[in-house]
Amino acid sequence: MTGALPGVAAITSILRTAGGVFTLLMETVRAALGKWPRRRVLVEQFYLIGFRSTPVVLTTGLFTGMVLAVQSFNQFRRVNIVSMVGAVVSVSMVKELGPVLTGLMLAGRVGASITAEIGTMSVTEQVDALRALATSPIRWLVLPRVAAAVLLTPILTLMADVVGIAGGTLICVGFLKVEWHFHYINMLDWLKVWDVGVGCAKSSVFGLLIALTAAYKGLNTEPGAAGVGKAATEAVVTSCILILTSDFFLTVMFAAMKPDWIR
Amino acid sequence: MNPAPESQEAAPAAPREIPKGAPVLEIRELRKSLGGKEVLKGVNLTVRQGEALVVIGGSGCGKSVLLKHILGLFKPDSGSIHIEGEDITQMHERDLFGIRQRFGMLFQGAALFDSMTVADNVSFALDEHSKKSPAEKLEIVRKKLAIVGLPGVENKYPAELSGGMKKRVALARAIAADPHFLLYDEPTTGLDPIMSDVINELIVKLKTSLRVTSIIVTHDMASARKVADRMAMLDEGVIIYHDTPENTFASDNDIVRRFVEGKASMEQMKEIWGESAGKAQESENTRRRRRPPPPAQ
Known part of the structure; x- marks a missing residue:
């Protein structure tokens, strides 16, 4: 009985968060149909969420591509198909590793930052001050962050894909002496525009989940510094879980839309 | 595509047409529970046009909630x-949102937006709800900052201001859009006695010059004595008393x-x-209170 209670509490908490995030999504969509915040507020969020995340996303993409190349090379060398390493790296990066790893990195960097900022505003009555000044916190705080995350996560993912593939190519051609011509041909042959589109669509959903979860946790922060810290941690953990679980369902959904996608 | 009401030009009903002394805010049997505890247990309160009502009560009695x-x-x-x-x-x-445009509120901790300059904070309501030009808005910002005695701080950030300055900037923000009502949540909390008096003087000045209806929540008796036209006491979730400051203090x-004497109950002692x-300490405290102050040197 005592063992079951924490489980029940955890499920209740997850369901409450899911319901809250969904309600926030509806309110954000409604806010998006009305008057948008000033351009300066939007530009600031695009800068903070997009530009400031570039170094960490590029680093993640580069090293993931290089590691993937080394690991694949070791396996493929045994069956004499090292020229296929480039194809594996590019398809893996574009379909899965690019979107998911970029999403996870943004959940840590951007999600925690959004929750901490909105959470601090909540506990210092700045969110109440916004409402007292007849301004919706959803429109002023949530909408710009969600818009920036939804639009910029695919761009950051594409950048991670490009540097990951470049890193893989550098390792294959520069250090492991794979023939450039075959490496390049196989890469082009296996990588499809559909894959790039699916990667972008998935990363856009991840961006939405990250921003909404972080904003929801920030708006519902418990009072005090400990409350802000707890909310930021919960936002990152919840976002990461949502990214990984939604990735599975999105993959299945896109596979069903184009059955030959899973080769 | 319907613009949200908040985006419209502020056009609240003209308060100046309401005669002074007419009821403008009426609270009836207000009840609220927070975290399983009933904080407000049937509050009844009437506020009249142009008056300054001070609501007093112990910490955690529900003044800010009200x-x-x-x-x-x-x-x-x-x-x-x-x-x-x-x-x-x-x-x-x-x-x-339309109702809130009639209000200005001074929060206990000022609640200035950290990421904005003083000018942006003060002009926030104007930026959001008016169609004034940037030059007009800057003029209003300067005028309101001058009213609260803080000219020339437009480009500073809240982190660069002292506690008293933050409260005054927050007051300038509250009056920027010429509200009908001004709400003050513990306006002098955390300030030194002189800065508290500055804030009290500002409350009186704004009430007379802007002819706003003010509701001040405080447990600072010096502040209450200075600014109140009428005082109400909130205790155990209900208004147990309301009268003029003179009658309240007597x-x-x-x-x-x-409460007004700042005296602990026998049970607390x-x-x-x-x-x-x-009992002995209570007698000693009573004796100290009656002792005349030392002569000025």
Whole structure:
């Protein structure tokens, strides 16, 4: 009985968060149909969420591509198909590793930052001050962050894909002496525009989940510094879980839309 | 595509047409529970046009909760709040934006937006709800900052200001859009006595010069004595007393008298000093209160 209670509490908490995030999504969509915040507020969020995340996303993409190349090379060398390493790296990066790893990195960097900022505003009555000044916190705080995350996560993912593939190519051609011509041909042959589109669509959903979860946790922060810290941690953990679980369902959904996608 | 009501030009009902002394805010049987505890247990209160009503009461008695109900930031469990004839408890959040444009609020911790300059903070309501040009808005910002005695701080950030300056900037922000009502949540808390007096003087000045209706929540008796036209005491979730400041400070009501004199109850004394020592300490405190102040040197 005592063992079951924490489980029940955890499920209740997850369901409450899911319901809250969904309600926030509806309110954000409604806010998006009305008057948008000033351009300066939007530009600031695009800068903070997009530009400031570039170094960490590029680093993640580069090293993931290089590691993937080394690991694949070791396996493929045994069956004499090292020229296929480039194809594996590019398809893996574009379909899965690019979107998911970029999403996870943004959940840590951007999600925690959004929750901490909105959470601090909540506990210092700045969110109440916004409402007292007849301004919706959803429109002023949530909408710009969600818009920036939804639009910029695919761009950051594409950048991670490009540097990951470049890193893989550098390792294959520069250090492991794979023939450039075959490496390049196989890469082009296996990588499809559909894959790039699916990667972008998935990363856009991840961006939405990250921003909404972080904003929801920030708006519902418990009072005090400990409350802000707890909310930021919960936002990152919840976002990461949502990214990984939604990735599975999105993959299945896109596979069903184009059955030959899973080769 | 319907623009949200909040985006419209501020056009609240003209308060100046309401005669001085007419009821403009009526709270009836207001009840609210927070975290399983009933904080407001049937509050009844009427505020008249142009008056300064000070609500006093112990820490945690629900004064700030009451203020946030008036702004529609909290939904009551039951009861009604009529503002200039409109019951806001039945309103949707979107409709409340129109009501809130009639209010200016000074929060306990100032609640200035950290990421904005003083000028951006003060002009926030103008940026959001008016179609004034940037030059007009800057002129208003300068005028309001001059009213609160802070000219020339437009480009500073809140982190660069002292506690008293933050409160004054927050006051400038509250009056930027010429509200009908000004709500003050513990306006002098955390300030030194001189800065507290500056804030009190500003409250009086704004009441007379802007002819706003003011509701001040405080447990600072010096502040209450200076700014109040009328005082009400909130205790155990209900208004137990309301009268003029003169009558309040001379009240026979035991709870009111102990509060305005800042005197602990015998039960509280016993909790601190023990059964017998509590009575002795109470006598000593009474003797100290009656002792005349030392002559000025």
